[in-house]
Amino acid sequence: MMEHPRLTDTSARRLVIVVRADPVICGHSGEARNLAEAALVRGFTEVRIVTWPIDRLVETGLPLKPLDGIAPYSDGIVVERPEAVGDYKVPDGRYLSGLTGRLVELFTDGVPTLAISLYLSPHTIAVTDAVRAAELTGLPVKVTTIAEAVGSDVTNVVRSCVEQNRFGAAAHVLSSYLASDVPVAVSDYTRRLIIESAAAIDARHGTHFAAQCTERVAISYPAINTAEFLDPDPAEVTSRLALRGLTPGSYVLFLSRLAHAKGVDDLIDGFAGSPGCAGLKLVIAGNGPEAQFLRDYAAASPVADRIVFLDDVDDDERAPLMAGCAAFVLPTKPRPEFVETFGIALVEKMLAGGGPVITTETGGVGEAVGDTAMIVPVDDPGAIAAALDEVMAMPADARAELARRARDYAMQFDRAFVLDRLLGRLEQPEVRELSVA
Known part of the structure; x- marks a missing residue:
C-alpha cells in the first residue's frame, strides 16, 4: 500500500474541522472540540x-450557550469564523462562500491536511x-477528507428530499458525502437511515447511491x-449545586436542547405523577425552540413550584x-424533523455518575x-412516573452498581479512542489517494 505523506509527515500535519461550533448548544459542537483536543495529543501540529x-x-435562532460560559480551547487550536462574501445583492450563500473560500486557501498552501466535516449540509458540501476548487488551481493539494453524517442530516435534509421528491438536492448531498475519502455515520441507526433513504432515491430515479453507501459508510x-x-x-x-439552590440527590435532571422531540412535556407530566419524587425538584437545563412553550406548560403543572428552568x-x-x-431523564421520541441518532448527553451523564438514566429506545x-x-x-408519562418511583426506591448498592456499569460502558466513546479509530480508517486501501503536485 502506498504511504500517505499528508498523514505520516508529523512535522507538518493539520486538522481542519468544519462544524457548527461553540456557542451552539449541540452535542456535535462538543464533539468537534473533543476531536481537536485529541488531535493535539496525537501529534497534529x-x-x-x-x-x-x-452574529450569523x-x-x-439556534440555541446558544452564554458567550462568557464557554470553556477556552487549548493552545494550538484556532477557531476561524470567515465573514460573508458579497453584499445584499447576494440573497443567500454569502456565509457559505466565505467558509468555502477559506477552506480553499487552507487546502492549497501545501500543508498535509485532514479535513473532518460534521453535518453533511452544508459542511461536507x-x-x-x-x-474540487483547490485541485483546479494547480497548486499543491495534500488533503484527505472525513465526512460524518449525523441525525439531522437524514431527517432534516436527505429524508425530506426523498419525501418531497427533490432529487437534485438529495443527489447533491449524497454525492458530496460519497466524494469524501472516509464517509462515516454517528451510529448504526444513522447508517441504516442513510442507506434506506438512498435506496428510496435509487428506486425512483435509477441511481446507485444505496450500494455505495452500504459498501463505504462506516460507524464512528x-x-x-x-x-x-x-x-x-x-x-x-x-x-x-449550592449556587443554584440545589443539593446532591435533591432533583431529577433533564439537560439537552429544548425541542419537542426531546419529550420534556412527557417528563413534566411523569414527574408530577411520581409519588417517589414528592420531595424533589425537576431541573430542566438547556435552551431551544420550545423553551417558552415548555415554561408555559410547566407553569400549568400541579408541581409548578418544584420545576426549575x-x-x-x-x-x-x-x-x-x-x-x-x-x-437523569431524556424521554426522546421520533419526530419528522428530528430523531435521536445517538445521545451524547446520555453518555456524558453515564460518565459523571449520579442517579440512573431513564430514556427511550428511540x-x-x-x-x-x-x-x-x-x-x-x-409518549408515556405514566411509564416515566413508574420508572422514577423505581429509582427512588432502589437500594444504594444497586444504584452504585448501575452507575459503575454505565461508566464502564461509556468509556468506549473517549475522544482519543474515537480519533484513533478514525485515523486507522485512513490507512485502509480503499481510501482515495489524492495527487500531490
Missing part, C-alpha cells in the same frame, strides 16, 4: 475549527466544493472528553449537575446506553 460568525449564529461514534465528566470532586459538586448552564457546570442528580439511543439505562416507551 496545527488544528483549526472553521465555523460561522457569532444569533440570526439563525463546503469541503467537497473546496477540494461521537468523541467525548471522558476526563471532563469522570470522578467529579464531591466538594465541587456540592458547591456548584436553567438556560445559562456553562461548560463547567454540566458535570456537577449530572453527578448530583437523583435521576433511534440510536440503545447504542449510546447499552443495557445500563432504564428504558421507557415513548
Whole structure:
C-alpha cells in the first residue's frame, strides 16, 4: 500500500474541522472540540475549527450557550469564523462562500491536511466544493477528507428530499458525502437511515447511491472528553449545586436542547405523577425552540413550584449537575424533523455518575446506553412516573452498581479512542489517494 505523506509527515500535519461550533448548544459542537483536543495529543501540529460568525449564529435562532460560559480551547487550536462574501445583492450563500473560500486557501498552501466535516449540509458540501476548487488551481493539494453524517442530516435534509421528491438536492448531498475519502455515520441507526433513504432515491430515479453507501459508510461514534465528566470532586459538586439552590440527590435532571422531540412535556407530566419524587425538584437545563412553550406548560403543572428552568448552564457546570442528580431523564421520541441518532448527553451523564438514566429506545439511543439505562416507551408519562418511583426506591448498592456499569460502558466513546479509530480508517486501501503536485 502506498504511504500517505499528508498523514505520516508529523512535522507538518493539520486538522481542519468544519462544524457548527461553540456557542451552539449541540452535542456535535462538543464533539468537534473533543476531536481537536485529541488531535493535539496525537501529534497534529496545527488544528483549526472553521465555523460561522457569532452574529450569523444569533440570526439563525439556534440555541446558544452564554458567550462568557464557554470553556477556552487549548493552545494550538484556532477557531476561524470567515465573514460573508458579497453584499445584499447576494440573497443567500454569502456565509457559505466565505467558509468555502477559506477552506480553499487552507487546502492549497501545501500543508498535509485532514479535513473532518460534521453535518453533511452544508459542511461536507463546503469541503467537497473546496477540494474540487483547490485541485483546479494547480497548486499543491495534500488533503484527505472525513465526512460524518449525523441525525439531522437524514431527517432534516436527505429524508425530506426523498419525501418531497427533490432529487437534485438529495443527489447533491449524497454525492458530496460519497466524494469524501472516509464517509462515516454517528451510529448504526444513522447508517441504516442513510442507506434506506438512498435506496428510496435509487428506486425512483435509477441511481446507485444505496450500494455505495452500504459498501463505504462506516460507524464512528461521537468523541467525548471522558476526563471532563469522570470522578467529579464531591466538594465541587456540592458547591456548584449550592449556587443554584440545589443539593446532591435533591432533583431529577433533564439537560439537552429544548425541542419537542426531546419529550420534556412527557417528563413534566411523569414527574408530577411520581409519588417517589414528592420531595424533589425537576431541573430542566438547556435552551431551544420550545423553551417558552415548555415554561408555559410547566407553569400549568400541579408541581409548578418544584420545576426549575436553567438556560445559562456553562461548560463547567454540566458535570456537577449530572453527578448530583437523583435521576437523569431524556424521554426522546421520533419526530419528522428530528430523531435521536445517538445521545451524547446520555453518555456524558453515564460518565459523571449520579442517579440512573431513564430514556427511550428511540433511534440510536440503545447504542449510546447499552443495557445500563432504564428504558421507557415513548409518549408515556405514566411509564416515566413508574420508572422514577423505581429509582427512588432502589437500594444504594444497586444504584452504585448501575452507575459503575454505565461508566464502564461509556468509556468506549473517549475522544482519543474515537480519533484513533478514525485515523486507522485512513490507512485502509480503499481510501482515495489524492495527487500531490
